[in-house]
Amino acid sequence: MGKLQSKFRRRSDLYRAKEGAEPVPVPQVVQYEPAHSGAINCVTCLNSDLCVSGGIDQAVMVYDWRAGKPCRSFHGHHKEITKLTCFTGSTWIFSASRDKTVLMWDFAGGSDPVQTFCGHELVINGVAVSPDGTKLCTGSRDNSMCLWDIETGKCLQKNTISRNLVTHVCWVPGGTSIVQTSEDKTIRVWDSRSWQVMNTFPAKQYIQTHCDISPNCNHLLSSSNGFQGQGCEATLWDLRQPGCKVVEYRGHLQTTACCVFLPPSIGSPALVASASFDSSIKIWDQNTAACLCTVSLDGSGPLVSLAPCDSSSLLCASFNTGLHQLNLSRGSAPILKEIARF
Template identity: 25%
Template sequence: MNSLVAYDDSDSDSEAEAGKYEDAASSEIGLADSAMRAVQYCGGLYTVSGSKGQPVECIGSSRRNVYHEDALLQNLQNIKKPMVTNYQKTFDPNLKIASRNHNHLLSSSMKPKLLSGNESCSQKRVHDDSDVPIQGLKPYIPKRMRLVKNAVPHEAECSGESTNCTIKIGTAEDRMSIKVSQYMMPYIGSKYGVTEIPKNLVFEMSDHSGPVNAVQWCPLQKWSHMLLSASMDKTVKVWDAVDQGYCLKTYPHHTCAVRAVQWFPCGSRFLSGGFDNMVHSIDIETGAQLFTSRNDFRISTLKIHPLDPNVFICGGFSPEVKAWDMRSSKIIKVYKAAVQQTLDIMFLPGGKEFLTSTDAVSQDSADRTIIAWDFHTAAKISNQIFHKATHCLLNIFRLVCNWKVIYKSKLQERYTCPSLTPHPKEPVFVAQTNGNYMALFSSLRPYRINKKKRYEGHKVEGFAVGCEFSPDGMLLVSGSSDGNVFFYNYHTSRIIRTLSGHSQACVSAKFHPVLPSLLATCGWDRAVKIWQ
C-alpha cells in the first residue's frame, strides 16, 4: 500500500520510517473494514453480528429477515469514506507520523449501537459533555443593563436619601464596597440620646506612619461609620471605625504634612490642607481632585461655610485669612490682621461672622488673640475678646486678694488659643488656651467671657490640643499633652472622668454624631482609637 504522506526529497531513513507507519495504517484500516462488515442493516436499524459469514436477525421486526453481507457493503460506502478521511487527517504532514488518537476517532464515530424497535435510527452522534466540562461560562446580561453599567462605571450608585445604597471606594490595589453600617441602622433618623462617657477601647488603628493631627466623623448619618484622619505622614485616611476598625482608603495627595481636614455636608468628599500650601477637595469614592488651590502660606486650619459648601476659609502661617469659591476657583475675600499665624477658625451661628485665634500675644497685651470678623465685608468686629476677658479675671483676682505682687505677675500671663469649638445648642463657645484651661465665651456681641466657668486640669504645653462638646451639649471633652482624655461636666465645669488614651500627646477627641457612647481620639503616637 502506498504511503499516505510522501516527499520526493526524503532520505532513506525517512522512507523506511514512512513505510513502517504505512504498514501500521494498512493494518488499522483492515481492522476498520472488518468492523464495518460486522454492521448489518435491517429495517432502518443497525445490528451487529458475531462473525463475518453469519446472518443476523432484524431487531424490532415481527418477521425474521436475513441479509447477506455483500449487499450490505454497498449501502455502507457512505460510511466508509468519511471514516477513512478522518483517519487520514490524523497524520501530520510535517513530522510524517500518524496520530496515536485514531483509535479514539474510530471508536467515537464507528462504534455500533444496539437499538430497540421503538427507537429511531439516526447517523448523528450524540455529544457527551460529561468527560469535558465547559469552562468560562458567564451569565447572560441584558443589553440594557450593559449599557447602563458602561455609561456610569465610577459614579456612586446611590442617591442622597437612600439608606440601602453602596459606596464603591477604589484604591490602586483593589476596590472596596462599603455598605451602610448594620450596627447603626436602628439609630439613623432617631433622636440623639443622652451621652454616656466611654470606658472601653473598641479599636486601635495604627496605619499612619506619623503623628495624627485631626479626626472627624462623617456628618451624614447613614455614612457616619466612616472616620476621617489627617496625619504628618502626608496622607489622609478614611476608616470604617464602627463595624470593622480598618482603613478603607488612603489619599496621598499632599507632599507635606496634612494639618487640617473637614468633611463636606454631603459626606461624599472632604477638604484637606497641609504644609505644602495646597488645599484639595477629594472625592472619597474615586480619589479624584475636585478642586485644588495653592496658597502662599502653609495651611494650618480651614473651615467650610455652614450655609454654602462651595465656599471655605483657610488660614495658616500668614497674617491673612482667605475665602475661596470652589465654583470659580478664585479668592473672594481676604481678611488681614497684624499677626504671624492663624491657629483656628470657627464660624458663628448663621455664617455671617466667624472667629480666628492667632498667636498675637505679647507680654503686656492679649489683643488680637481672638478676632471676630464680618464674613461679607471682611471688617473686624472685635479684636479685644481675650484681652477683655483677661482683664476681667485679673480685676476680680485683685479685689479678692488685694496683693499687688500677685496681680502684677498675673497681669503678664497671656495665652494663645490653639482651638475653638461652639456649643451645639447654646450661643456660647469654648477656647482652648495654652494656660492649661478652657475659657467659655458668649457667641453674641460683645462676646463676653463666663466668669463662673473655667475648665482646667488637662495640659496643653504648646500642642494644638482640640476640644469638643457632646452632641447633646452635656459634656465637654479635651485631649491633653500627657496622652489622657478629660471629660468635663458642661454646667459644673468639673472633671467627670479621665481616660489614659495615648502614650503621647492626644490632640483631638470627637464624639460620634449618632451613637451616644462612641468617641474617636488621635495623638502623636500615630494611633487612632475608638472608645465606647
C-alpha cells in the same frame, strides 16, 4: 502591621490584683489596622460611621471606625496634613497642609483632588466650609484669612492682620460669622460678607490653640497652650455677648490642644471634652466646669484632635499610638473608656 494582626492589645483574661483584694479584669482594647504610618495631626467625622484623619505621612485616610477597617486613602499633598473638615451631609473632604494648599476630595469620586486652593505663603492651620457649601475659609501662619469659591477655586477675599498667626477656624453653623484663634492669644470673629473683623475677644495669657461652636450657636470654646499646669485651660465664651467669659476648665498639665462640645443627650448635662499634650482626655460639665472623668492614654504622646461621632462615641488623634476610639457612658457619674485603637 497586617489587618487585625494584633487582635487585642490587652486580653480580658489578664488580671491585676492588689494583695488582699479581688482580681480586677484589665479592660480590653482592640487593636485594628493602623490608619497612618506616623503621628496623626487631625481627625474629623465624614458621617456617623466614617472618620477622616491626616498626619505626617501626608495621607488623607477615610476609616470605618465602627467596623475597624480602612475604606479609602487620598494622596496629593507633599507635606504633612495639618487640618481637615468635611461638608455636612455630603462626601466632600477638605485637607489643609504644610505645603500651603488645601485640597478638596470626594469620597464618592475619583482618587484625584476635585479642587485645589493655593495662595497662602505659609502653613495653613484653619479650614472651614460655609453652611451652604459654596465658600471655603482658610487661615494661615502668614497672618492671613482667605475666602474661596469652592466651585472655581478662586480666592475671593484676603485679609492680613499683623501677628495673626491663625491656629484654627470655625464657621458658625447656619450663619455668616467665622471664629478663629491665633498665636497672638486673641480670638477674632469675622463677617464673611465684608471680610472684616466684627469682634475681638479679650486676649488670653497663652496662645489659643483651637476653637469650637456649640450646637445652638450660643457659645464658643477655646483652648490654651501652656506647661506645668500654667495655662493649659479651655474657656467657654458667650457668643451673644462678645468677650463675655462664662467658665474655665482647668486641670490639664500641658498644652490643651483641642476642645469640643459633645452632642447633647436627653437626661444628661451639657458636656465638653478636651485633649492635651499630657496624654489625657477630660470630660467636663459645660456649665459648672466640674471635671467629670479623665482618661490617660499611656504612651500616646501628645493628644491633638477630637472628633465626637455621636453622644456616646469619641475619636482622638495621637502622636505615638494612632487613633483612639472611646466610649462615653452618661449618667450621674460619666465613664469614659478606651475601646479600640487604629
